[in-house]
Amino acid sequence: MRKLENVPFEQLKVGDATTLTRTLTEQDLILFAKVSGDTNPVHLDQEYAATTQFEGRIAHGMWTSSLISCALATQLPGPGGIYLSQEVKFMRPVKIGDTVTVKLEVTDINLRRKRATISTNVVNQDGKTVVKGSAEVMPSVEKVIVDEYPLPDVELISKN
C-alpha cells in the first residue's frame, strides 16, 4: 500500500515544489459529470460540443482544479494539512487524451499564522497553461504518514 507523507510546517520552504501528471479519459468526464451534477453537453455530447467554439468535448474546469487539490492533499504539503482557499483562472480547454501536469510551488510562508501560499499552475502536453492559480493551506505542524486509501473500481452502466 502506498504511503502518503506530509511536509510538516516547520520544514516547508519557499521554492519547495512538486508536480502531478494525469491524462483525461472519457470515463473521467462522465464520472465528474455524475459527481458534480454538471450535465452540460459541452462536456459529454460530442456532436453538440463539436458545434461550440471548443470544437469537441472539454473537461469540467473543476476537474482540472480537483487535480490541484489532489496534489496539495497527497504531496505538498500532504496529509494533515487544511485547505483554506483556492483561486483558479481557466486559460485553455482540456480535452480527452490531453495530459496535464499540476505544478505546485510554495511562494510564501506566514510564520505567525502557520500558513503557506502555493502557486498552482496546470500545463498541458504542449507546455501551454490551462489553469493559473494559487492556494492557501495550513500544513500540519506534525509529521504525518498515512496509508493511501484503496479505491474500488468503477463501472459505468448505460441506462438504455
Added chain:
Amino acid sequence: MRKLENVPFEQLKVGDATTLTRTLTEQDLILFAKVSGDTNPVHLDQEYAATTQFEGRIAHGMWTSSLISCALATQLPGPGGIYLSQEVKFMRPVKIGDTVTVKLEVTDINLRRKRATISTNVVNQDGKTVVKGSAEVMPSVEKVIVDEYPLPDVELISKN
C-alpha cells in the same frame, strides 16, 4: 429529457439569483476521490478521519466547489457560457448526509467585456457557510437551449 436553458448576456441583471441543493453521499466521496486521484484518508477512512480535528470523513473541498460550477453551467448563466475564473474559501467541513445549497447571485456586469461576476456561496442545512466564493463568467450572447446529457449509472466494484 430535461432541457438546460441559459440567461443570455443581454438579459442578465445584477441581483439575478439561483440555488442548487444536494446531499453528500458516501458514493460521492468515493467517486470524487477516484476522479480527482485524491485518496487522502480524511475523505475515505472513517477510522482515521475520526482521529482528526474533523472527527469523521469530510468532503473534498473541490466537490463542494464542483456544485458551484454545476449551478453556473446549468442554471445561471447556463449553457453556452464560458467559465473564466473561480475563487473559493473553505469555511467549514461538509460530511456524509449534509445537505448543501449553492447560492449564486450576479454582483457585477461588465458591458464592455461582456462578463459577469457572480457570488458563489454555499451553506449547509444549518444555514452555516461552508464555502465563500466568487466566479467570473462570459455568458453566451445568444439564447441556448440544450438537452441535458443522460448519464449512466455508476457501480463501485470492491477490489477485495
